Amino acid sequence: MTRITIFPLPGVVLYPGLQLPLHIFEPRYRAMISDALARDRLIGMIQPQRPEEGAPLFSIGCLGRIGDVEALEDGRFNIILEGESRFRIVRELDVTTPFRQVEAELIEENEDEALAPVERASFEREARRFADMQGYAVDWDQVARLDDVSLINGVSQIAPFDPAAKQALLEADGLNARCELLVQLMQFFGRHGEGDEEGVTLQ
Template identity: 30%
Template sequence: MAELPMFPLGMVLLPGGVLPLHVFEPRYRQLVVDCLSDDGEPEFGQALITHGSEAGGGDERALVGTVAQMIQVEALDDDRYALVTVGTRRIRINAWLPDDPYPIADVEDWPDSSPDAPGLDDAVTSSHARVRAALALAAELGDVSAEVVDSDISTDPLVASYHLAALAPIGPADRYRLLTASGPADRLAVLDEVLDDVEAMLKFRLT
């Protein structure tokens, strides 16, 4: 277990996902400065805000998140920062600590269970086809760009399960369900359940 600076947001970063950030709040500008001054890779945790707003504090925060590593940092005027981060690993949040001066949590890594479960390759292929079908419907509605439909995914089933969770045209609550799945097989099963509702809604909007 370790204390980690945290950046709660109204969205979900998944391992392997890319998250650009414009950092302008004073407390999060300080978070960036502190992360860059630490030894090792500059990183912080990202977690979903389950209730409340991103600005000003007073929000309610999820208990599972993802470590975000800064891979690009650009200093802007007025001490702001433009960041590009990538999700590296999943974490369980044991406790949210006082915001001093920014959110901090006691966390531990939470690796996926059964990353080599039998039948994963077939499950990935099936889920990929369903995600592409849902994206095609969403593109027809103008919700996503047509280029997203043909996005590549990893050949590693564990990584692919996260890629599909990130690509699927779903909201933060459903994406959080996928983040908290015990392992890739469970994640793909939950994704199929979510896509049942998503496909029905997209088809209804197209009628």
């Protein structure tokens, strides 16, 4: 079991091997960053089930290591969080710190996973359609150079889906399952986003 200081943030997920820029301004989370920097530089990103103070947490998040840090004069921080491992909460701890802490187990990932060529091609085709529909400018040559894990997890992390969809992607068991779900979500949000500002939620 691992004790993890957590940063609950709706609509924000982190994946192992990826980076997440964060601007830290609330006093309790400034205290959290200061504490992490003095210890192991680790914090866990996880979504609350509701966007309210003290809301229950989803069961799965991602442990991140603080990389680059910019400490501002007024006490705020700009940091880059580097994803290390997904984790599953066992229980939330009763603590006196202003930030929440949990006891969790780390989830082992299969680092050798890869998509079949037909799956990769199908995904890229759907991603192009979704990007065009949303008006996103994408460097597809750069996308083509990404390995399968970086591609699927990267799109899952930045995709403009609602918190529940982003959580489902994070919890997906394995690369193939995440890729399949991602295609379904792009099709769903692509359809419902046309002419409907409520259809796709930018987080």
